[in-house]
Amino acid sequence: MNLQKEMDSLPDAIVQYILSHLSNAKDVAASTCVSKQWKDSIPYIKSLYFPRNLYDNLTGGDTPDNIVNKLLSSTTRLEELVVYCPFTAAGLASWLSHLWPSLKLLELRMDNLFEQQSLPDGPSKLNCIRIVNNIESLKLWGVLIVHSPNWETFHNLRNLEIVGARVEDSALSDALLACPNLTNLSILACEGLKSISISLPSLVNCKLDFYGVGNCSLSLTSPYIESLEVQGCSWIKVLETHCLRNLSIANNSGRVYMVDFGKLGALEFLSIRGVQWGWEAVSKMLHMASEVKDLYMKVEFTGDYDVLLPFPEIDLVDFFNSHPKLEKFYIHGAMFAALCQKNSLKNVDSSFMIPSLEEVVITARSPLNAEQKMSTLESLIKYGVNLKKMRIRILDMKSSHSSADEFFQDVCRFRHFNHNIVSIE
């Protein structure tokens, strides 16, 4: 007969190992009551997470700060702390004072976007973080960075994520200066920024999302950068880009007018999106991304001033000749409308091919110039010798004019003749 293994008879080391995989603070606290062996294993917990609604049922005179403090002070080697419930700067300071030797990851819901902060050097939640100087990863939600934080250099910090922030340029800049060894930087839903210059020698991944009128300036110097996503900038300068593989530039509210990049020889994925891009910026971007395999283009208008202009014609032959490695191509509305043959296809070199193209997604927003658009679609099929899939999105076309129906019928006919490749969405 098999002896059923009971948790009771597990050696201490294994119980500790199991309990160190618990992280919800409520489960951990409840565990202290199960048995003596369990209670004695709590100090070995590696990770603690305090959820948002932890204190909904508080009774007695205890404050959230104290409760967290009590649980944290019984640990001896906590590596990860995530706190989503409310807390004060004083509470945070006392927790971190206990945790600093072992803590590697800290995630806090700061919720202080609208706090008035009178003294820049005074006790603030942001300043308290200096206590855990050895951390490797920091994530802050809803944080106010308007005064330069009183931080010493975080030598081990590799990952910094900020979600929901209100900043002043110099304060954010000073904060980044204290994190010279970052490999991952992510600043999302960030308000108040006008201009930032980032110089991080080890940065590999960078994701920036700036709210506002879309006229931020970004200068980035990180020679090993591989992936960059930027939203909300009108002026972008990234000079060392020989490792850059993924680039995404979007602007939902302003106009992108200056993009300055180094050589983009390694670029595989490029996405350009926005309401308005200056023509020089668009053509420069497309010209530099000659090696790109995956291209996503969704810009509504061009023009160098506030006036929104349609795109000038882009010759199809020239376009595909200058992007010979293109495998996946997504083109939207106004930009698709501009793509045409001009007159070049009548005299086109018989060896013209679009050799690598495998997948195309086209969104057509209006039925204007239907003939030209159909001609473009047909050319793509004709010269795209390896084309496997073409998806045409026309189902939310803007016009309710009868020409829309005609266009739709043309597309359906086109789909019918090329049904193994074309689909309509």
Next chain:
Amino acid sequence: MSSKKMITLKSSDGRIFEVEEAVAQESQTIKHMIEDGYGNSVIPLPNVTGRILYKIIEFCTKHVAVEEDIKQKSVEPTVVVEDVKQKSVEPTVVEDVKQKSVELPVDDDAWDAEPSDIDEWDAQFIDVDESTMFELIVASNYLNIKRLMDLSAQAIADMMKDKTVEEIRKIFNIQNDFTPEEEMKIRNENSWAYE
């Protein structure tokens, strides 16, 4: 296909398993034994039953295959069954092995799985009763297989989520060794954590 070195393992209840060296070396304990020169004879594992050793070999085989797949993109399933049949060994061992190797999982799908499916495979692997989970964690601790230790520890910890103290004691058959006064004191300290 190059012939791969096989390691022979013997469980506490006398069952014999032949595994590839790479698979056996997922266990740091066995790896050290091989390095110390014991790889050519039968390695006894008196702390691991045959039932659990079988599962552990299944786990290690799968993870070695996934790692090789990542490295080479094309994987030839190194099926123990065939190797064993061809190898010339003592008749008794061969018979045992033949019997056991038929039982060993030769899941064709498993060999083709993408690395990202490994988490799903692990989740299904560890979806067993508590008793087996405890045996797995003890055995993987003895054999020093970190990945399996983490998987089983996390699975056991997950079983504790949102349970009351009484429920936890019941599931894991734990004796409450606190006096009523001690227990009351602990509950008061962290009253927010209890229903």
